[in-house]
Amino acid sequence: MKIGYTSIFAGLFLGMGVLLAQPQDDEKTSYLQQLVEVDQCVACHIEEEALPEGLHENDIHLREGLSCAGCHGGDPTSDDMDIAMDPARGYIGIPDKQEVPSFCGKCHSDIRFMRRFRPQVETDQEVQYYTSRHGRLLKAGDTKVAVCTDCHTSHAVFPASDPRSSVYPTNVPETCKRCHSDSDYMAEYKIPTDQYEKFAESVHGVALLKKKDVGSPACNDCHGNHGALPPGVTSIGQVCGNCHINNLQYFQKTKMAEEFKKMDLHDCIECHGYHAVPPTNDEMVGVGEQSTCIDCHDEGDEGYKAAVEIRAMLRNLTTAIDSANTLKKQIQIIGMDDLDIEYLLKDAHQQLIHARTVIHTFDPKQVEEKTKTGLDRAKEAIQLALEEIEEYHRRRKGFLFATLFTTLLIIGLFIKLRQIESEQKEDAHRREP
Amino acid sequence: MELNRRKFTNMLIGGGLLGWLASVLYPLFTYLIPPRVEEQSLNSVKAGKVDDFPPNSGKIIKFGRKPVLLIRTETGDFRAFSATCTHLDCIVQYREDTKHIWCACHNGMFDLTGKNIAGPPPRPLMPYGVRVQKNEIIIEKPTNLG
Numbered sequence: 001m002k003i004g005y006t007s008i009f010a011g012l013f014l015g016m017g018v019l020l021a022q023p024q025d026d027e028k029t030s031y032l033q034q035l036v037e038v039d040q041c042v043a044c045h046i047e048e049e050a051l052p053e054g055l056h057e058n059d060i061h062l063r064e065g066l067s068c069a070g071c072h073g074g075d076p077t078s079d080d081m082d083i084a085m086d087p088a089r090g091y092i093g094i095p096d097k098q099e100v101p102s103f104c105g106k107c108h109s110d111i112r113f114m115r116r117f118r119p120q121v122e123t124d125q126e127v128q129y130y131t132s133r134h135g136r137l138l139k140a141g142d143t144k145v146a147v148c149t150d151c152h153t154s155h156a157v158f159p160a161s162d163p164r165s166s167v168y169p170t171n172v173p174e175t176c177k178r179c180h181s182d183s184d185y186m187a188e189y190k191i192p193t194d195q196y197e198k199f200a201e202s203v204h205g206v207a208l209l210k211k212k213d214v215g216s217p218a219c220n221d222c223h224g225n226h227g228a229l230p231p232g233v234t235s236i237g238q239v240c241g242n243c244h245i246n247n248l249q250y251f252q253k254t255k256m257a258e259e260f261k262k263m264d265l266h267d268c269i270e271c272h273g274y275h276a277v278p279p280t281n282d283e284m285v286g287v288g289e290q291s292t293c294i295d296c297h298d299e300g301d302e303g304y305k306a307a308v309e310i311r312a313m314l315r316n317l318t319t320a321i322d323s324a325n326t327l328k329k330q331i332q333i334i335g336m337d338d339l340d341i342e343y344l345l346k347d348a349h350q351q352l353i354h355a356r357t358v359i360h361t362f363d364p365k366q367v368e369e370k371t372k373t374g375l376d377r378a379k380e381a382i383q384l385a386l387e388e389i390e391e392y393h394r395r396r397k398g399f400l401f402a403t404l405f406t407t408l409l410i411i412g413l414f415i416k417l418r419q420i421e422s423e424q425k426e427d428a429h430r431r432e433p
Numbered sequence: 434m435e436l437n438r439r440k441f442t443n444m445l446i447g448g449g450l451l452g453w454l455a456s457v458l459y460p461l462f463t464y465l466i467p468p469r470v471e472e473q474s475l476n477s478v479k480a481g482k483v484d485d486f487p488p489n490s491g492k493i494i495k496f497g498r499k500p501v502l503l504i505r506t507e508t509g510d511f512r513a514f515s516a517t518c519t520h521l522d523c524i525v526q527y528r529e530d531t532k533h534i535w536c537a538c539h540n541g542m543f544d545l546t547g548k549n550i551a552g553p554p555p556r557p558l559m560p561y562g563v564r565v566q567k568n569e570i571i572i573e574k575p576t577n578l579g
Contacts, residue, residue, distance in 0.1 A: 215520055215539070215553025243553060245540040342498045350524045353538060398456065405452025412445030419442060 031057045040079045041068035056156035058164075064117060071103070098138060100147040101126050128227035135227075144185070151175050151225075167225070170208055172218035173199055195219075198276035217243070236274075237267035244268075250360035270295075282318060285359055286311030309364040313371040314355060320378035321348050327385035336388040341381045348377035480563075480570040486511070491527020491534075494572060500524055501561050501572055502534065506545060513561035513572045514547045520554040534558065 032051075035042040045051050045068075056062075061070065069076040074091035078084045085091045095103040105126035107113050114121045125148075129135040134145040151167055158165035166175045177196040179185055186193050199205040199219070207216035222231055222239045231239045237257075241248030251257055251267065260267060271284065271292040283290035286307050287299075297303035324345055331338045351374025358366050475497040486492065486505040493516050494501045500516035504527050514534065518525050523538035533550070534543040541552035548557045562573035 213520075213553070213555075215541075215555055243539045246537050339498045343495055343500070346498075346500065346524070353523060357537070398459065401452065402456030405449050405456060407449075408445055409449025409453050412442055412449050415442045416446060419439065 031062070035067060039067050039069075039076045040084055041072075041074065041076045043079065044081065044084075052155045054153060054156050056158075056164075058158070059155055060157050060159060062155075097143040097147055098141075100149055101129050101135070101138070104148045125226040128224075132224070132226065132228045133230075144188075146179060150179070167220075169214040169216075169218045170212055172220055173205070173209065176219045195275045202273075202275060202277040203279040204277055236269055240268040240272075246357045247360045250358060254360070254362055256362060280356070282311065282314045282356070285314065303362065306362055306364050310359060310362075310367050313364070313367055314352075314359075317348070317352055317355065317371045317374045317378065320375055320382065321345065321352060324348070324378045324381040324385060327382060327389070331385055331388050331392075334389070334392050336392050338385075338388070341384050341388070344377045344381035344384065348374045348381065350374075351377060475574065477571050477573045480513075480572050483565060483568050483570060486570070489529050489532065491529075493524065493526075496561070496572060496574075502527060502558075503563070503570070503572060504534070504545065507532065511563040511565065511570060512545060512547075513563045514543070514558035515561065516558075518554055519549065519556040519558065520552070525558065 032042055032046065036046060067076060068074075069090075072091065072093055073089070074086065075084050075089040083089065085093070109123050109126045111121075111123045114123050129148075130139060134147070137145045138147060153166050156164075156166070158168075160167045160169075162168060163170070165171065173196055180191075181193050181196045183193040200209055204216045207213040208218055220228065221242070223229060237248050237251065247268075257267070259265075260270070272278075272280070281290070284292050287294050287304060288311075291307065291311075293303060293307035297307060324341065328338050328341050328345060331341065351370050355367050355370035355374060358370055361367070478494065478496050478501075480486075480492075480494045480503050486503070488505050488509050489507045491502055491504040494503050494513070501513050502516040502525060503511065503513045505511055514525075516524050516526075518536040518538065518541055520536065520539055520541050523536050525534050525536045525541075525543065527533075528535045531542075532545065534545070534547070535541070536543075536552070536554065539553050541554040542550050543554065543558050544550050546557075547560050549555065559575055561575055564571050564573065
């Protein structure tokens with residue numbers, strides 16, 4: 001049943017033939033139509049209108065010269081169906097779902113074969129897959145779970161870096177959603193099916209799906225891809241810490257981290273949630289309605305006091321930055337110089353970001369170091385802004401006085417001229433006989 | 434009456450002339466005094482003396498309204514990059530331990546050519562030119578390069 005290298009090389013050979021025969025200037029000619037000339041699988045399946053569903057002309061396998069027989073075996077040189085699809089010639093047809101990982105793994109797990117395409121290619125996907133929840137269930141006979149083709153598709157496979165790929169970062173949530181948001185399909189696994197909806201509204205989901213920020217995590221960045229598993233209790237912090245490294249490092253040094261472990265609490269997600277991670281805001285600290293601190297801390301305890309102090313420091317800094325920003329906008333409207341103000345504000349904002357990170361020490365003193373510097377910058381910006389506004393008013397007044405003096409001068413000159421004219425007329429009258 | 438009118442007119446002209454002269458000369462003199470801030474369209478800034486920057490160190494330098502990260506590598510070379518992370522505009526810093534440029538916000542990393550090598554930053558940091566003139570380090574706008 002196993003497909004031999006002969007078939008793969010036959011497919012590659014035929015594909016290379018097509019690539020070499022392909023007229024470079026004839027882009028309008030369908031690639032599949034060109035394959036018809038040399039590949040009887042393609043020729044018959046086009047004639048019978050039985051091409052695989054979703055087949056894409058630019059599928060990476062097809063374009064690398066791996067045609068039908070390259071995966072499905074058989075003899076692509078024969079137009080006789082019985083010969084072309086003879087198991088004796090390596091034909092295996094469509095593999096059973098349980099066989100798919102080894103079917104793909106025949107090439108993808110073979111470093112000698114794969115490195116001719118990409119020297120640094122990874123070949124541990126199949127091994128990783130069998131460590132995943134999907135892989136373990138498949139091994140146990142559950143054919144509902146995802147195999148390679150469910151995520152990568154069968155005949156529209158692109159590198160993960162290609163935006164057309166079903167596993168391109170912005171497409172990953174949609175790919176996972178196909179099964180994981182189907183409550184009927186997932187019913188027997190007794191896991192939630194609202195992950196996609198929650199993720200799409202989260203800070204990560206909005207960045208990835210709406211803003212197309214591929215630096216934002218997709219499902220696989222937290223759960224893994226080929227070895228996909230839910231992050232364990234001990235690894236959640238590490239998962240978030242991949243990007244939010246400072247937050248993790250500060251948190252790990254706190255008493256709270258130890259207490260969390262003892263109480264079997266799950267690091268970051270206890271305050272931030274997981275799939276529905278909302279954008280953070282300063283209201284999460286403190287003792288207000290949105291505070292996460294008061295979920296555990298009661299009035300009078302050390303944590304409660306720290307929350308109040310930290311919240312006040314953040315409020316002072318954000319208020320100062322807001323005031324400076326308002327003045328900066330005013331300065332831009334009146335056309336004065338905002339260069340230094342903007343620079344100072346950037347620094348103040350950077351200190352605010354630091355302060356918000358240092359919150360994870362839960363130590364008001366460490367937060368104060370950052371907020372104090374930020375507050376100094378914001379105050380400097382406010383002072384500069386006020387000076388610019390004062391200068392603007394001074395210039396306006398100066399212009400007013402200049403206009404006034406010029407007007408007075410004109411009036412004075414006008415009267416003087418009239419006087420001279422009048423004197424000249426009087427002199428003329430006097431001289432007349 | 435005639436004398437008063439003449440006197441008044443002369444005063445008006447004299448006062449107006451003085452005021453007008455002041456309003457012309459004031460901006461002229463203030464223009465001649467060096468401005469408190471740098472010009473907005475900066476082409477270069479002086480970052481300091483060479484000796485102020487030990488090898489394997491980095492410092493944020495104000496370049497107009499933008500922060501620039503000036504790095505002195507272990508070998509003594511100077512390099513400068515826009516200090517604004519290409520991910521979400523945080524200010525990057527030089528890490529003396531890893532000898533990389535690092536953004537503390539989301540653990541983004543750039544190598545010493547400014548190339549994004551790890552984490553979420555999607556693009557490299559914009560390089561600035563650096564030249565040393567009479568022991569003085571001068572950072573230049575990217576357009577002045579080459």
